[in-house]
Amino acid sequence: MDDTTAHDTEQGLLSLPCESSPRNRITAAQNARQIDLSVIMPTIFWTGTFERCARRVLSLLDETTANAEVVFVFDGSPPPAPAWLDRPGVTIVKTGSRSGPAIARNLAAESARGEVLFFVDADVELAADAIDRVHAAFAADPDLVGLFGAYDDEPAAVSLTSTFRNLLHHHTHVSNPGTAGTFWSGCGAMRTTAFLDVDGFDEKFAYPSVEDIELGMRVTANGGKILLAPDVRCKHLKHWTLASMVITDIVHRATPWTRLIMNSRGLPATLNLDWRGRLSGICSVLLAACLVVAGFAPVALWAALACGLVVVALNSGFYGLCARKRGVGFAVASFALHWLYFVYSSLTFGVVTLHELWLRSRRSAAPAAGVFQPTAAVMLAAKASQLPPFSQ
Numbered sequence: 001m002d003d004t005t006a007h008d009t010e011q012g013l014l015s016l017p018c019e020s021s022p023r024n025r026i027t028a029a030q031n032a033r034q035i036d037l038s039v040i041m042p043t044i045f046w047t048g049t050f051e052r053c054a055r056r057v058l059s060l061l062d063e064t065t066a067n068a069e070v071v072f073v074f075d076g077s078p079p080p081a082p083a084w085l086d087r088p089g090v091t092i093v094k095t096g097s098r099s100g101p102a103i104a105r106n107l108a109a110e111s112a113r114g115e116v117l118f119f120v121d122a123d124v125e126l127a128a129d130a131i132d133r134v135h136a137a138f139a140a141d142p143d144l145v146g147l148f149g150a151y152d153d154e155p156a157a158v159s160l161t162s163t164f165r166n167l168l169h170h171h172t173h174v175s176n177p178g179t180a181g182t183f184w185s186g187c188g189a190m191r192t193t194a195f196l197d198v199d200g201f202d203e204k205f206a207y208p209s210v211e212d213i214e215l216g217m218r219v220t221a222n223g224g225k226i227l228l229a230p231d232v233r234c235k236h237l238k239h240w241t242l243a244s245m246v247i248t249d250i251v252h253r254a255t256p257w258t259r260l261i262m263n264s265r266g267l268p269a270t271l272n273l274d275w276r277g278r279l280s281g282i283c284s285v286l287l288a289a290c291l292v293v294a295g296f297a298p299v300a301l302w303a304a305l306a307c308g309l310v311v312v313a314l315n316s317g318f319y320g321l322c323a324r325k326r327g328v329g330f331a332v333a334s335f336a337l338h339w340l341y342f343v344y345s346s347l348t349f350g351v352v353t354l355h356e357l358w359l360r361s362r363r364s365a366a367p368a369a370g371v372f373q374p375t376a377a378v379m380l381a382a383k384a385s386q387l388p389p390f391s392q
Helices: 022-032 049-063 101-111 130-140 160-174 192-197 211-221 242-264 275-293 300-314 316-326 328-369 376-385
Strands: 035-043 068-074 090-094 114-120 124-126 144-151 178-180 187-191 225-236
Touching (some): 035 049, 035 130, 049 068, 049 124, 049 130, 068 101, 114 192, 130 225, 144 160, 160 225, 187 192, 211 225, 242 328, 275 300, 300 316, 300 328, 316 328
Parallel strands (some): 035 114, 068 090
Antiparallel strands (some): 114 187, 124 225
16 A cells, blocks of 8 residues: 555644654654544445444544544545534544555554544444443553443344344343453454554455454453453444345355464354354254255254254343344244354354365475475465454
8 A cells, every 4th residue: 555645634634754664653643642542433435324423423522531532544535524524633544545444444543642542333333431431441450451342232224134133243242241352343442552562453354354353362362451341332233134144254254264263273262152152053054964864864853953952042042132122033033044154154164174274284295295386276375374364
């Protein structure tokens, strides 16, 4: 990305020397006027969900007791910014070309002056007390390096898939408070010093994926303390379809997350990778297999029923939430979507893991054989497998 283009600015952006390192540029900006907290929101539009979420942030800045600012970063070459963004405490930066959320957030961090960086997605509307809760948490615990919150249980989009998806995210986060080995940039904050120590988000991620999870793993590996704080709430405005859910999970989450796990040589036991999630995945795949076998041997239906009951028992809290919010019919539909989610996520994990192991075996066998010459396709695949994947 061209440095001159990347640092084109609009209202209120400090002039930062492009020839210096990112760390020096950020330090220089912060030394200009240290404040408590900087909200960072990337976007590719000035309208739509961004406008609603950005206006919410601006209203909270007027109400919070923290000394706070907001940095909006446009990923691309933006049209003129709307007039309502022209106000004190607002900085606007742009990447100049579509570069992905990792680069966009890092660029915004270069202009932020807060001791804490509060990352918020452009389709996430903060609760009325979110900024104050984040500020209070960091003020109360000097050892706290990062924290992230949770969606509320009243998603804006009311379609079946959207409600299921957002309630699942809500339930997963609310059910796992406390120390976490990951991070979520949809509504997550991190001390600027800790963010700098690990060089921010990995800019190899060109699309929204698990770049925030990867950041959290590096921070915790560096000794940082990250908390999942479900009392920091927000509302998700995204509309999901069945197709977008499946494609996003397989291409932008399960696949890169599996590569991340393979590269880290460890399987984290947090959030949807805890023992309930793993056992649910196994039982869901067995349920699917039993249904196929039942076409030839009807007795397999009993095994399918047993697997289904195990999944229900393991996730009874979530299905209970679905029943309370939308009724028993919605809870039954949520079980079907949840089962599908477990099946394709588990199969993706298995396929990608086998593929990664095969690539590693080919690479390790090549020097021993002395005659192996990898094709261009294999070389590209091997290179791709080494890229850190993309929150969860």
